[in-house]
Amino acid sequence: MLFNIPFIAVIIIISIGIYAMLYKRNLIKIVIALDLIESGVNLFLVSLGYRNGGIAPIYSNAPSTKMVLPTPQALTLTSIVIGVATTAMLLSFCMVIYRHYGTLDARKIRRLRE
Amino acid sequence: MWTQYLIWIFLGIGLTFNGLGAIGLLRFPDVYTRLHAATKATTFGSIFTSLAVVTFAFTQLYLNGKMANLQLGLHTIVAIASLLLTNPVGAHAIARAAHRSGVKPEKAVVDKLAEVKK
């Protein structure tokens, strides 16, 4: 019924992220693009483990016993926490670069260094 | 059971007020009127759709007596309470920030608040 539409949405989101990483020059916008790619990968992992008519893999007061696959959810859980930590570190680098060079444009920073 | 009709009435009230809030957010001219429509009407409507869930839970508890339904009702009441606590504060902060950042109301001639603060 729902024929692979989540996978197509994931691919469009990841392509938007790759395009922004290649063509934009602002460093904060590149970090936003990295966040988008990470969200797309998380959505791909979770939708890969979905099973038609399944319920969440928790036995407390469950209505039935047909469950979705639990392993991709566990991997996604660790991925999200790592993602926010690396995002914070990259933004710290951005603030330090802005104070040192006075700009956030990637090309100008590369020109200033020489 | 007669509570079924009560659930339908609650859902109808909730959907109507949520829709009025969304249309008001889309159609009004400036920030303050949009805030007025969106925040108040949406909070009211969401409380009523949640009250339908509470009614459903207690009806099921009366019919088959499982304790899980009591848990559903109590947790929904906690969710309503936290929604009621946090939503007006956000609206207040947005209105204050909009006025401080220099957004004027549409077609306004006097601004008493700016005179008071000086």
Next chain:
Amino acid sequence: MKMSKIVRTQANFLYPFILIFGFYIIAHGHLTPGGGFQGGAVIATGIALIAVAYKYNDIKKWLKKTRLTATEGIGLLAFIITAICGFGTSFFYNWLANSGLLFGDRVPYGINPGYLNTGGVLPIMNLAVGIEVLGGLGVIIVYMLSYVKEVK
């Protein structure tokens, strides 16, 4: 600068509830959705709420960076020690499950309403990871705020 009085009063009123709810999520991690990561993130968001409602110079005495970093280290250390305790069989062995000790009740197979005294070593690990995530995500916010304050 600090925000208006309404926001400060509400933050004071709401902060204990966020704390209690975060520890509820951590403690019931093996029965309901939730666990160490999620509960720690909820409490760290509570710290961010306090940091936004007040001026940074006023709350500098309460939110010390060294204290939060020490919290993070203690959490990581407790996690590793709990893992080492199962060394009789393997590194991450669940040695408390089905033993009758603390958190050691036998869970009935299949659908059940959920009993708190089960899970073996999982609630202890949930608590350790929750403390670690709380310290780590809280200290990042405090570091960035203090840097912005010093530079501007």
Next chain:
Amino acid sequence: MIFEYLLQIFLLIGLVILAYLAIKFKDLIACAISLGIFSFILSLEFYILQAPDVAIAEAGIGAGLTTAIFIIAIHGTSRWEVEE
């Protein structure tokens, strides 16, 4: 049963639109707000795909903390993305 499928299709269309908006604006504050709404709708999609653990993590981290970190970083740098 048809409403369940329609729910998912509309949610995915909204996700794609917000992902495009998050890189389109010149105002970085608007980009951060779009990323916040993207996180909210992504959390609802996880909820529908029967993953409540991931939904709680995304609601706490993606919706609350990531927006706060971006706002602090934009305040530490400049607000407008300057082209050329």
Next chain:
Amino acid sequence: MIDIWFLTAFILLLWMILSIIRAVAGPTAPDRVVALDTINTLVVAIMIILSVAYSQIIFVDVAIVYALLSFVATLYIAKYLEGGI
């Protein structure tokens, strides 16, 4: 009896898409923040409705976390717009 919950959730989703249009077209930043706040409330309502539709009682906890934490982002943006963090 069960299907009415899905219908309600779908109509709430339509209202949410109207709010997304305001977030796209809002001329200033406070307009977009208002849209964000509206979407928060509607998402909490949809989550509570869907937990009954799936007949899973433990899903309500997600809605409580959402309602408690989602206004922190609003407060940060408001404080930035007031000037100074």
Next chain:
Amino acid sequence: MRNALVAISLLIVFASLVYIAVNPGDFGGQTGEHLVFGEPKHTDMDDYFIHHGQNQSAANNIVTSIVFDYRGYDTLGEASVLFAAVLGAGLVLRALRRDKK
């Protein structure tokens, strides 16, 4: 010239990914196993976790029992990465602040 080359390669990657998602061909595994939403490939590992997780680790939530019991090494690495990231961010910000004085 360079921009056009980058755009063309990006387009090729996008088209091939869409082809894999839309066309239920033989991608990965044996021929005849499709990548279809809602019907994942049958693996023994997930069934083992679902059926034995409640006995072996005495928890109702299977995801928690995978994160902390079956795949504990992943969680250990994740905690180390979080610790290192926080340490790095703090180190960068603090060193520059001392530099200013």
